[in-house]
Amino acid sequence: MIDSARFPTRRATLAAILAMTVAACSDNSSQQQSQAQPAKNVDPVKTAATAPEADGSVDMEKLLQPGALPDKFLGDASAPVTIVEYASMTCGHCAHFHETTLPAIKEKYIDTGKARLILREFPFDPRAAAAFMLARCAPNDNYFPMIDVLFHQQDAWARAEDAQGALLQISRQAGFTKDSFESCLRDQALLDNVTAVKQRGENDFGVNATPTFFINGKKYGGSLSVEQMSAVIDSLL
Numbered sequence: 001m002i003d004s005a006r007f008p009t010r011r012a013t014l015a016a017i018l019a020m021t022v023a024a025c026s027d028n029s030s031q032q033q034s035q036a037q038p039a040k041n042v043d044p045v046k047t048a049a050t051a052p053e054a055d056g057s058v059d060m061e062k063l064l065q066p067g068a069l070p071d072k073f074l075g076d077a078s079a080p081v082t083i084v085e086y087a088s089m090t091c092g093h094c095a096h097f098h099e100t101t102l103p104a105i106k107e108k109y110i111d112t113g114k115a116r117l118i119l120r121e122f123p124f125d126p127r128a129a130a131a132f133m134l135a136r137c138a139p140n141d142n143y144f145p146m147i148d149v150l151f152h153q154q155d156a157w158a159r160a161e162d163a164q165g166a167l168l169q170i171s172r173q174a175g176f177t178k179d180s181f182e183s184c185l186r187d188q189a190l191l192d193n194v195t196a197v198k199q200r201g202e203n204d205f206g207v208n209a210t211p212t213f214f215i216n217g218k219k220y221g222g223s224l225s226v227e228q229m230s231a232v233i234d235s236l237l
Contacts, residue, residue, distance in 0.1 A: 075116030
């Protein structure tokens with residue numbers, strides 16, 4: 001896991017948040033790949049009909065209690081199935097899920113009122129924290145559109161030498177100015193709260209890899225396929 005001491009302190013500036021990231025991402029790339037594995041105990045031949053085995057469960061009422069930041073979610077709050085995803089913006093498996101699995105799940109379950117998805121911040125490094133901060137600051141409350149763009153263009157900023165320039169270019173497309181971009185990344189309270197969301201996931205729910213999903217309280221690790229997640233959701237409807 002990432003040592004919390006490596007995150008910027010209260011004296012952090014925009015430069016401090018982003019300058020640390022080339023080494024941080026490099027140091028943890030192998031760790032993230034080893035932690036974010038495909039779902040366990042899944043027979044690929046049977047995924048269309050059989051749900052993957054859960055890695056335990058948590059108290060749903062506790063899971064849904066308010067945290068340091070208000071939850072951002074897609075779907076109807078009264079949907080019978082709630083998916084809580086802990087993700088890191090620099091995690092390749094998370095990007096894969098959001099690009100290949102989530103669109104189909106959204107069309108089949110979220111848009112039809114059967115499920116909702118709550119996305120919670122679990123940044124593995126300062127670059128991921130900065131990306132989550134920008135999503136929280138996105139003009140017109142465009143949190144999920146910003147998340148989608150950042151995952152889609154992950155290679156352009158997560159591994160870029162000039163992270164500040166790459167993120168600024170993407171952020172301008174979302175309506176940020178240079179001033180609002182820098183103001184967001186200097187918001188120490190927001191950074192503290194993003195870190196608090198991660199720490200709560202670790203301490204209260206045992207999250208130690210991304211992506212991690214809790215589907216009506218049952219825990220699943222790895223970038224679930226459309227068939228795997230559909231099987232879990234169908235079993236709860």
